[in-house]
Amino acid sequence: MVFVVLRRLGVFATTVVVASVVTFLMLSILPGNAARIALGVQATEADVAAQATAMGLDRPAIVRYLDWFGHVLIGDFGTSTVSRQAIGPEITDALGITVILVLTSVVLALLFAIPFGILTAVRQRKLDGAILSGISQIGVAVPGFLAGMLLVTVFAVMLRWLPAGGWVDPGENFGEFALHLILPAIALGSVQGAVLSRYVRSSVLEVMREDFIRTARAKGLGAGRALFRHGLRNAAVPVMTVLGLQIATLLVGAVVIERVFSIPGLGSLLLDKVALRDLPAVQGIVLVLVVFVLALNFLVDLAFTLIDPRLRSAA
């Protein structure tokens, strides 16, 4: 048993190492000279060369990789070439913001998608079901940033009910934090919600056609009760897969909404750091993202195992 756990962790660790190599290689061919960017247009070529040496940019790739990853393993992401601060805290701060944003939006999305998806599935052949389903289809087709732009225009600019953007740490001022979170979370969540509701719908539709629902109805359970008692757990499995993937893509994908709302999240940080060729920071961010996604996959698998006894014991 211990062996199996160790083996799984071993696979996970190997995947992370490979991912780190991929990350490093991909980023090592970024054009642009970080030293020149740091010094600006007035610096001479000699200054730039000296700066490059100081930043350790002239060492062979393998040395740079080992140095970097070795330090990452002990929790040291290195020092940003731009802010000259340890990168770790910068990444954790931004990651925290993005995770809060993404999770809030996903919760909103679920709050919307589950009832909506079930409703559209159950009333599939009715007019109202078709209309609702149409609405969610259109919701899927609207770009997220457009939704964000429109929300800002209406609720922040025209009505002045809510701030147009920015971020306040929850520890600093929770009320303000909540106010600042509402619009971006809705913008991000509405589109995700529309997408998720499609999955909930098809998943519920699928489950509704399962024989065991018919069995439940043959027992005398009404259609609704049969669906709730027997269908939803079964429908949850495919929806969870999608949810896992969505969260994974949203960590970076939220950058569009972060831009619309000027939120200093991880995606924004990545874009800024890439622009400034702050390589240690970029590598750190990408690695954190990758590990996060891999870990998420791992967790989704775990959740499956909990929900579905077929995966728990094979017999």
Place this chain on the structure above:
Amino acid sequence: MTAIKYETRARRPAGHGGGATLWAGLVLIGLVLLAAVVSVFWTPFDPEGVFSDSILLPPGAKHLLGTDSFGRDVFSSILRGAQISLLVGTVAVGIAAVLGVPFGIVAGMNPGRLDQFMMRGNDISLAFPALLLAIIFGAIFGAGTVTAMVALGIGTAPAFALIARSGTMQIMSREYVQAARASGKNGLFIGLRHVLPNISGMLIVQASVSFGIAVLAEAALSYLGLGTPPPTPSWGRMLQDAQGYLFIEPLLIVWPGIAIAVAVLGFNLLGDGLRDRFDPKMQVKR
């Protein structure tokens, strides 16, 4: 008589499986396709020129949907923009399919170590979503349509691989595959002759849905400045440009918004329709 019975059985589901949805999707995509094709040969005005004398005109007889800040006819730009959207969708989905499908099939046909190994590789590529790739590739190769398409393609490939793999595993357990093996056919033959044709239904559904996603992603990338560079009109960039004129000429944001929605909706409906059609459960049960 028996044969006739089976024939009607096979045809019947085709008649109504996902019918309305499918048609709605096809009509919308048809519109986009039409715009793309027409704009190759003709647009009312040049969508890439600069017309300093006709800046920001409201919709009217001459300029059906008005003009933008460069004096360009919005209608012409929308037409031409369909080309970019379709191009991005086609290339991205093409790349994703070309990379993902063989990968998934090979993994699915070789359960055990190779499959495990390939799937861990797939996990890693899943961890680099399209947008992340687009940002990195944009920095490496310079932002632009090609970079965006490639990034989207590579980013979507793992999804294709997963679908192809699960489909392949289903097909591999079918007896006709065993029969082919018993006939001495090799893996390549089985993959091409048996597996690929039989999972194509799933793949087409996936392709259609991915197409819609690619159109949306291109818009998002354009918004971030990582998409199609001007003056080539892309719907996403038109949206971004229009953002600055929201209070001056709000309609400017409406047209590309509608265009994107129509295209994405079209592909989603097509995907839904096709899924219903390919889904054996939606069909008459034997």
Place this chain on the structure above:
Amino acid sequence: EGEPDTSLTVGLLATPGNLDYTTTAGAAIPQALLYNVYEGLVKLNNDGTIIPLLAKSWTISDDGLVYDFLLHDGVTFSDGSPFTAESVKFSLERVKDNWTANGPAYLDPIASIEAVSDTEARITLSKPSNSWLFNMSGPVGTMFTESALADLATAPVGTGPYTVSSFKTGDSLVLAANAEYWGEVPYMTDVTLRYFTDATAQTNALLSGDINLISGISQFQLVDQFKSNTDFQVLEGASTGEVTLSMNNASDAFSDVRVRQAVMYAIDRQAVMDTANSGYGLLIGSMVPPTDPWYDESLADLYPYDPDRATELLAEAGVSDLTVAFKIPNLPYAVAGAQVVKDQLAKVGITADVTALEFPAVWLDDVFSSHDYDMSLIMHSEPRDVNAFAAPTYYAGYDSPAVMAKFAEADAADATTYIELMKEATTTMAEEAAADWLYLQPAISLADADLLGVPKNTPSLALDLSTIAR
């Protein structure tokens, strides 16, 4: 009624990566810190004149080599350490070896620095220089204390009216009034500088009341909505940002002056400004903003829009079917402007292959460092940067020994001759079409209607907050 609201939130676009402008380039750090947190001996006034700051007054020897500064008494840095003539000596001597950014070379004319007494500093130049004192008003003239050098990147310590109370990269910089300030304590006691990446988000924040002031809006189509809105004021001033269509004078395409001139005639600068900049800006015709004394407004008409003349010149130069690599930074004004330029060049038969390069990384590499381009479009925002532009090693590749000599002569000349010679040199550059200076970017600030004393012009890199009140 009640307590006056003394907090201010300013929306800015470029975010500083850190707070150390001695080693980090870019306008963002000086914009936030210069004159607010850091001070030098002199300051550039909003109208472009040099006024005293930490130096009460100064005298210049007749040969223009010896500057005697009389310093304010009782000035302390925000960490409590005193500011004296020793600080002047320490700070300026440090520049040569420790500064890598923001023009350490500006102080090259200094031969020696001497702390005569606590309040008297004497600086001797190796040769007379008109630009030196001007440069002293910029970042290189900043006074530092030896006790607080460890953490320049995060914890700047200066003598200014504000101190940094918090800094979140990419998000905000919070300044608090310095209670111990030696001069008049500013009206605004809490100032938050919020950084945006998107101009629309910035104006939305102003419209929704999240921020009070936008200094230097970058997308001018967003301005009009504020003009009709009585809740806000629109302040138009001059910047030092010349939007420049640069031509690689050393390239095959543009080494012939006639080809460059053809470009000058081919471009309708007014149309470029109207289309790409919503009509905001000032046609300048040279690399000199009106806040510089040698500004010559007639240069704006040197090359009127005349495509026929352009075609003639091209024919004269024996050029046909010219295709140029037009490498622009991926910045909104450049992307917009390039489309108009490309269109206009096409009308005289020049094909411009536009590529938008990532800015700064790739553009700096390709265009600025490697000179691998024919044409570019970029704003030069540093004050008085025309001399630098004329250097033969500069990316423009403009090589005129005569002009360089004239600049050197001007720097060493007396004040009036200085202006005269500068005017001559810049005029020659314009005539020889060293570049096409399309227009001067306006400095437009948008503010709540009740804000007073918002600086209009931006002659220096700094955003001076000390004058703002309600």
Place this chain on the structure above:
Amino acid sequence: MTDSTPTLSVTDLRVGSPFTELLHGISFDIAAGERVGLIGESGSGKSLTATAVMGLLPETLAATGTIRLNGVDADLLTAGERRLNSLRGNTMAMVFQEPMTALNPLMRVGAQVAEIMTVHHTERGRRQARQRAVELLAQVKLPNPAEAALAFPHQLSGGQRQRVMLAMAMANDPQLLLCDEPTTALDVTVQAEVLKLIGNLVTDRGTALLLITHDIAVVAEVCQRVLVMYQGDIVEDGPVGRVLTAPQHPYTQKLIAASDLSSVDDRGRLHTMSMPVVSTPAATPSSPRPIQADATAALTAPPHRAAHQRLEPDGPPVIFNEATGAPAISVRGLSRQYRRRGGGLFTPAPVVHGLREVSFDVAEGQRFGIVGESGSGKSTLMRILCALDQPTSGTVDVLGQSIDGASERQLREFRSQVQIVFQDPMGSLDPRMRVRDIVAEPLRQVSRAEALVRVEAQLAAVGLDADVMHRHPHQFSGGQRQRISIARALITRPRVLVADEAVSALDVSVRAQVLNLLADLVDEYQLTLVFVSHDLGVIRHLCDTVAVISDGRIVECGPTASVYDRPLHPYTQQLVSATPSMDELARRITS
């Protein structure tokens, strides 16, 4: 049957989709305590009838007519949903056809059984309901009922799941019990018990029973009356004895004739009810009569032995059917273990024994049958014989070629000499290929033109016209499809033909056709046949030698007649005694 009003009364029931009518107005009654069988061709509408009574037709179908239940003052077809809910599971209950999917995979089976009682409040509390569920599971003979109640459906075998369904249906002592093929997944021994159980319920409680099945023997055993459906109509309705012995409708006549595996014509061929459309019967004058292979088949029959007859407990395992000369197939000590995928997060993947230490020979020209319950390892053995799978240990020689560890290249010759016919006629044909390509698939290094000629000839040999070549598999009936797969198997003129449950998916009528065809072809080509089935009757008809597999081991082997008449191993004895035969049936009916 004191009450004159029947428990169930169906009048003029029509079920249709917007495109076609599927049930054309059927009417029948079932009285209290009456046991009615419903038989008929696959797809004739049996399941539809039952689901219509339950009011659980798929949404896409609509029903008209009247369905009345004794004591309910409403027509079930028009009754409100609330009303129906109170009846379903309580007054009327149904056992559905597919036990694999009819249970909720995420819920313990005990809870699923208990639910039907809590829904109708027939047990006071949740705990009582659980207890009663365990009792019910015991009644349906689930081993270890208390533990089984805590199992999830996937942890039970198909037969066990079917019994769970049955327990559920019986929980509230319904007035009307509808059973749709309740024993298909059960092996004959369990089937007998389950049928007895149903019978008891009906007699004890006066339940009206509708039993749907394709197994006429089952009907004969359980039912009093039988309804025969054919293409959406009830074509015959009468007492079992009458219908089975003197069927009136031509369809019923053919059906009954085809069901009887012991009644053959003068050529030793089964009676079929083939209704030729594209095919001509196998024995057309055009196809050459086979040279009788009897001479070669007349081998010295190896002794009839059973595994438990091993002399010493630890002695060498028995080699069954040991051949004297060079056997066509020689298997020694063959084991195959499967490692199940995944396992839990914290548990290693469990090992499943497919085959354990199997040794036997098959002589050239022998018709070797293998019987055994589901999951006993039959398919595993077949796959290994065809080199589609590798043994974990042991050796396998087929036609002198050693298969274990052989590379695909070494097997090239082997591949054309050993062919396989699979269980599922649809599943074994690639739906996207044309018949011509399917049949030609095993051919190698043959020009296209020649391939076509050979395909045509082969199709003719299995009784299919050349014009079927361009069609796709879905355009054929089950029997025709199985012929296609047989044609594919035979096109390379193999010396060994392995058939894995080649007729179990077919309904009786088609089954007879295919068995005849196989018998013809084996004679004609002098094949060595290895034929797997769980149906003793089929094996008995077709094979000269039979091996019985149970739990991965051969437990008994010998000449078919000998095994059938004098089974040695307890498992075989059970198997034989539980198999209903038509002879017995006739006896019982007439008595």
